Amino acid sequence: MQIGELKRNELNQAMASRILILDGAMGTMIQDADLKEEDFLSSTKGNNDILNITRPEIIADIYRRYIEAGADI
Template sequence: MSGERTRLDLEQALSERILVLDGAMGTMIQALSLDEAMFRGEEFAGHPAALDGCNDLLCLTLPEAIEKIHDEFLEAG
């Protein structure tokens, strides 16, 4: 199934009911071998605490990586 077809099917299902989606986000993020600077990005370069491993932060500092992981999940079906 194509990624676009999967995306359309997902959008249709979302319009009809609540969906629970589960994936291995942590595993996929770990596979990227990101360092502290990549977690920080420019936005949090001066933050006083260590941010390595704060995966939620990557939506702000490295959104293209998170989007790529989600696209891979959609493509996999």
């Protein structure tokens, strides 16, 4: 069994046992990071996905805070 299949099984089990909500206000968390224009590549200004490359520590910190708050998905 591959990892993707294992994760899918875990997700299916979780969905069978409780209501799952996937919403973390990622955009708001990114806005709170007080990023500068330099954090985005010039052609991708406003594209938050590019922050995974230019500022991965910001994105990792946001997800770490979700986990600390109790997120388990």
